[in-house]
Amino acid sequence: xxxxxxxxxxxxxEEFRPLDGETVRMYTCGPTVYHYVHIGNFxxxxxxxxxxxxxxxxxxxxHHVMNxxxxxxxxxxxxxxxxxxxxxxxxxxxxAFLEDAAKLRLERPEKLVFxxxxxxxxxxxxxxxxxxxxxxxxxxxxxFRIASFPEYGKLSHTNFxxxxxxxxxxxxxxxxxDARDFVLWKARKPGEPYWDTPLGAGRPGWHIECxxxxxxxxxxxxxxxxxxxxxxxxxxxxxxxxxESLTGKPFANTWxxxxxxxxxxxxxxxxxxxxxxxxxxxxxxxxxxxxxxYALITVPYGKPLNFTRQTLRDAAQNVDRFRECARxxxxxxxxxxxxxxxxxxxxxxxLADEMLEAMCDDLNTxxxxxxxxxxxxxIFKAGDSMTAEDAPAALAFLDEVQALLGIVRPEHGxxxxxxxxxxxxxxxxxxxxxxxxxxxxxxFARADAIRAQLDAEGIELRDTPEGTHWRFKTTP
RNA sequence: GGCGUCGUACCCAAGUGGUUAAGGGAAGGGUCUGCAAAACCCUCAUUCGGCGGUUCGAAUCCGCCCGGCGCCUCCA
Numbered sequence: 293x294x295x296x297x298x299x300x301x302x303x304x305x306e307e308f309r310p311l312d313g314e315t316v317r318m319y320t321c322g323p324t325v326y327h328y329v330h331i332g333n334f335x336x337x338x339x340x341x342x343x344x345x346x347x348x349x350x351x352x353x354x355h356h357v358m359n360x361x362x363x364x365x366x367x368x369x370x371x372x373x374x375x376x377x378x379x380x381x382x383x384x385x386x387x388a389f390l391e392d393a394a395k396l397r398l399e400r401p402e403k404l405v406f407x408x409x410x411x412x413x414x415x416x417x418x419x420x421x422x423x424x425x426x427x428x429x430x431x432x433x434x435x436f437r438i439a440s441f442p443e444y445g446k447l448s449h450t451n452f453x454x455x456x457x458x459x460x461x462x463x464x465x466x467x468x469x470d471a472r473d474f475v476l477w478k479a480r481k482p483g484e485p486y487w488d489t490p491l492g493a494g495r496p497g498w499h500i501e502c503x504x505x506x507x508x509x510x511x512x513x514x515x516x517x518x519x520x521x522x523x524x525x526x527x528x529x530x531x532x533x534x535x536e537s538l539t540g541k542p543f544a545n546t547w548x549x550x551x552x553x554x555x556x557x558x559x560x561x562x563x564x565x566x567x568x569x570x571x572x573x574x575x576x577x578x579x580x581x582x583x584x585x586y587a588l589i590t591v592p593y594g595k596p597l598n599f600t601r602q603t604l605r606d607a608a609q610n611v612d613r614f615r616e617c618a619r620x621x622x623x624x625x626x627x628x629x630x631x632x633x634x635x636x637x638x639x640x641x642x643l644a645d646e647m648l649e650a651m652c653d654d655l656n657t658x659x660x661x662x663x664x665x666x667x668x669x670x671i672f673k674a675g676d677s678m679t680a681e682d683a684p685a686a687l688a689f690l691d692e693v694q695a696l697l698g699i700v701r702p703e704h705g706x707x708x709x710x711x712x713x714x715x716x717x718x719x720x721x722x723x724x725x726x727x728x729x730x731x732x733x734x735x736f737a738r739a740d741a742i743r744a745q746l747d748a749e750g751i752e753l754r755d756t757p758e759g760t761h762w763r764f765k766t767t768p
Numbered sequence: 769g770g771c772g773u774c775g776u777a778c779c780c781a782a783g784u785g786g787u788u789a790a791g792g793g794a795a796g797g798g799u800c801u802g803c804a805a806a807a808c809c810c811u812c813a814u815u816c817g818g819c820g821g822u823u824c825g826a827a828u829c830c831g832c833c834c835g836g837c838g839c840c841u842c843c844a
Binding site: 303320321322323324329330332333334335336337339364365366448449450451498519520521522523524525526527549550551552553554557559561590591592594595596597598600602603605606607609610612613616620650656658659661662663665666669672673675676731734736739740743747752753754755756 | 770771772773774779780781782783790791792793794801802803804805806807808836837838839840841842843844
C-alpha cells in the first residue's frame, strides 16, 4: 500500500518515502504568537498531526520541527502598545497555543524552535548569502535579490518574466531594487526592539527563520515541508530561494499545503476579525474538543472546509458514537460472556485496514472517518450480545482509530468533555442513587424530577444495563 | 490580469471510465424503554451546476457556458 501525497512543487500525487528510508524529516510552519491561534490555523495543525500519525503508522521514525514565530510586525506593535518586552508578550500566547493544541490532542513535534533564539544563525546565513552575491543593502536593511535566483516561482508556479501584471505591490517599499525582492534583515526603527549585529541594528525578516532553523535541525534537504496554502507564496517560495541559493541543493522534496478553512462560507482571517479560537469554542461554548478536532479533519486538507455550527453538531454526534462503543466494549469485558461472535473481529480488522489505506491515499480523512464509523456500526450491532472474547477486538479497533485519527478519547480518558466546569460529583452521584431508589419504589415523578433538575444544570443522565451514567451536555 | 481550486440529496461529504452513486448529520416511520437518551430496522439522489462532444459505456475524459471560493498583500 503506497503512501501518496499531493506535492505542491510538482503538482502531482506522488509516492512518499523519506530520503534515508528510515526517518521522516519534516518542517512545518507554526503560529506567529501575537494572538490566540484561531481554528483556521488549527485546521492546518490538525492535518499535520494526522500526517504525523500516518507516517509513524507506516513504520517511519519522525523528526518533526515546528517553528514559533516570536518576532514580527504585529508582535512588536502589540508588545510596544502594552509596554511589554517581546518575550513577555509572546510567552503568554505560546503557552496558550500549546494548551489549545493539547485540547485538540495534537502531538508535540519532536522539536519546537523559536525565531528569537536563532538570531545569530540567521545573521550568519544572511552573511553567507551576501558572500554569494544574493543580497544587497539599502537604507540599513538587507534584501534578497530575486534576479539572482532564476527558479523563483517554481513552487507557486508563477512566471515572473515581464511585469507582474495586476499584482499589488507595496508602495512603501520603494527602497527595493525589484518589487519581488524581500527583506532578510530589517533596519531598526525608533522605539522598536532590535538586535545589534554585524548586519547593523535591526531584526530578521520573516522568511529567513524557517530556512535557517529547518536546515540547522533537519539538514540541507528535508523530506517534507508543510503549511497553509497562503504560505506557498511568498513565504515558501522565499524559503526555497534562500536555502537553495545557500546550498545548491533542493530544500524540500515534498511540499504539502492545507486549504483554508472558511466560516459560514466566508474567509476567516485575523484581519477580518471573524475568527473563532479553540478557547472561544471549548471553554466558552463548552464544545467537546474532540468534536472540534473531528470537525477540523472531516474534509481532506486539499479542499476548503466550510466550518459552520452544523459541522460541529454533526461531528459531536459522531464522536459520541466512539465513546459509546468504548463503553459497550468495557461492559462486555466485565460481563465475561463466553464465545466469539461470527465475523465480528474480522469485520473490524478489515475496516481498520481500509481506514489506514484511505489515510495513505493523500490523507483521505473523509473515507477514513467513514470506515471508522463503519466500525461503530459493527460494534453497536453486536451491542449487549458482545462477548468477553469479542471485546478485545472492539477495543483494539477503537485504539487504532484513536492512534490514527485521535477522535476517540479526550486527553484524560474521561468520558465527559475535559473543559467541563467544576461540579460536585458526590452530589450528582447521590442524586443518581436517590433516583435509582425512587425508580425502584416506582416513584417516577421523583425520578423524573431529578433528571430534570440535573438537565437544567447541563448534566445528562443515561440509563444503561450497567447503571446510570452522567455526562455534561455539550453545546453544538 | 496571472495562478489555482471546487460545484454530487435538506446539510456535510466520498467516488475521477463500467456491478444497486460510500459514509455521516437532519427528517419521517417502526422496535426497545416507566420516562429520557442511546442503539437497531425501514424510508430519504433513475441522478452527479448547464449545454454539447468523445466512448459500447461518463458524475468521472474533452470543449464551451454559468456559479462559488482561494492565492497573487500581513495571514494556517
